[in-house]
Amino acid sequence: MKNCKTPIIPHKPTFVGKKTTLDHQAICVFAATGFFLDEDTYYKEQKTLKPAHEYHIENDVVVTATPYFKWHYNPVERPLSQIVQEFAILFETIIKEGIGDKKVILPLSGGLDSRTQAAALYHLGNKVQAYSYAFEGGHDETYYSKKIAQACGFSFQDWKVPKGYLWNKIEQLAVINGCYSEFTHPRQMAFIERYAQMGEVFNLGHWGDVLFDDMGVPDDLPLEDQVKVISKKIIKKGGMELAKSLWKSWKLDGNFNDYLNKRIENLLKEINIPNNANAQIRAFKSLYWAPRWTSTNLSVFESQRPVSLPYYDNRLCEFICTVPEKYLAGRQIQIEYLKMRMPALAKITWQEHRPFNLYHYQWDKRPWNLPYKIVDKLKRTMSSQLLIQRNWELQFVGDSNDSNMKQWLFDHPAFSKFIDAEVVSDFYHKFTQGNSVHYSHPVSMLLTLSLFTKQNL
Known part of the structure; x- marks a missing residue:
């Protein structure tokens, strides 16, 4: 037993x-x-x-x-300031327990989840190696991450996700995640050989954006x-x-x-x-989306170093069930925590609401955001380089990528027995000759199923 x-x-x-x-x-x-x-x-x-x-x-x-x-919704009314204090104590306790005195590997973005972790790690005094990556030929997503690391005094590395990195690592990835996720999402796979030298434990910020926000629906939906x-x-x-x-x-x-x-x-x-549709949808996502989607490619990190996931902690899930929905909406708790614990991080632009930071992100609406949007659009329009915005563009677009993709889709007899060849051909041609944005997911799923057949059938 x-x-x-x-x-x-x-x-x-x-x-x-x-x-x-x-x-x-x-x-x-x-x-x-x-x-x-x-x-x-x-x-x-x-x-x-x-x-x-x-x-x-x-x-x-x-x-x-x-x-x-x-999962339930039994809110305990108290001021937002008290909730933020409760969160600070709990969150920092969870992080401290998860990492001890080990050197931390911290992926950073321009959002709130990893920024909140950075503030906690700075407060706890841990040694941190931070990093971030951007698409080759895409927006410089490392720009704000670097500023966050500098404000905290963390060592920082910035990387570019190279075109076509997937093909020489795809079978390794299939073993790591068991083909339970399509292969274009785990960008961390591009740098898998670097992690072990960076520190002793990952501190990952997955799922904070779900727990600490509303679901955008009326409570009585x-x-x-x-x-x-x-x-x-x-x-x-x-x-x-x-x-x-x-x-x-x-x-x-x-x-x-x-x-x-x-x-x-x-x-x-x-x-x-x-009594609350937002809480119910959040529970659905935490029960079924987080473990079967978000968690699947955590295995890439864990193949190199242990992982600590503060937002996954049981105590934080229980805490969320007691917080009134009005304080979860709009990421208020994390925003106020950052203002309280480390104002320097709150003053750095929130990437989702650029060019505004956590003190005036409410201005990200007309007419105040118009000047930035106009200038940003002009820059993109005048640029002669095609901007890479999605991971599949690095993996599927271009002759070399296409050749590798066709090999997996059309040159494996076991896959042809599993999936009707006409189905595969239909979606491949819709992707290559039609709407590539719309059909990138189906092609990626067929690629995943092809690897599954090689591993299992």
């Missing part, structure tokens, strides 16, 4: 059951969204353990599964509309079209769209937070 207790937000999956029969319905959901839903895997007999459960497992079979935490909101959030461009094509080619019963909506509806009903 094996006992197992899963975190409220697991950072890696625990699989039980045998790899026997392919689960085509689950794979269609994966094709549409880029992640497997709930307990699903590639196989009907194999499942992942649910978050926030205590399990007894015997001979690779679950004997009992008992939940120990359920009906269940039917919540299903629509979630469906819109999780289905990628071209994903529904690919899923429907696979559903049809595999001759599955019913309609894929109805199947997915019903599953989302049932999972929302299980969460059952009747």
Whole structure:
């Protein structure tokens, strides 16, 4: 008998059951969204353990599964200043426990999550090696990260994600993440050989933007509309079209769209937070999106050094359930924490609201942001260089990338048996000869499924 207790937000999956029969319905959901839903895997007999459960497992079979935490919304009214103080104590305690006195590797961006971590690490006095990366030929995303590191006195490295880095690392990535995520998202894979020399433990800022914000819906949004909101959030461009094509080619019963909506509806009903739609959607994302999408490529970091994930901590999840929604909306807690703990970081431009910082980001609306937007558009219009904005542009565009992609899509017999060649050809041609932005996700998913067949079939 094996006992197992899963975190409220697991950072890696625990699989039980045998790899026997392919689960085509689950794979269609994966094709549409880029992640497997709930307990699903590639196989009907194999499942992942649910978050926030205590399990007894015997001979690779679950004997009992008992939940120990359920997402809820029971706000305790108190001033925002008090909530910020509570957050500061809890967040810094979690970080200190997670890293001890080790040298920290800190990925930085121009947003709030890693900036909040930087303030906490500065306050705790840890030695930090920070870094950031930008696309080759893209916006300089390292600009604000460097300013944050300089304000904290952290060592800093800035890197460029090179064109076509994926192809000589794609099989290594397939082993690391088990083909449970499409391959164009984990940019960290481009620098995997550098991490071990940088420090002893990663401090990663994943999921702070979900926990510390609202979901942008009315609190009284009906269940039917919540299903629509979630469906819109999780289905990628071209994903529904690919899923429907696979559903049809595999001759599955019913309609894929109805199947997915019903599953989302049932999972929302299980969460059952009747008094706040924002809290319910946040819970859905934390139960199903975080462990099966966000967590999947954390394995790249963990293959090199241990990871500490303060926003995943059980105590922070429990804390969120007690915070009134009005204070979660608009990232207020992190903003006020940064103003309190390290004003120098609050004065650095918030990339999402550039050129404004945390003291006047509210001005990021007409007419105050018009001068910046006009100048920025003129710069982009006058530039002769095509601006790289998305990771797939580095991996799929150009003759060399196309040659590598075609090899994986068309030159593997096992993949041709798994996915109808007409489906693969159809989406490849729609990507190369039609709307590449819309069809980049389907092509990336087909590439992932091709690697899966090489690894498993």
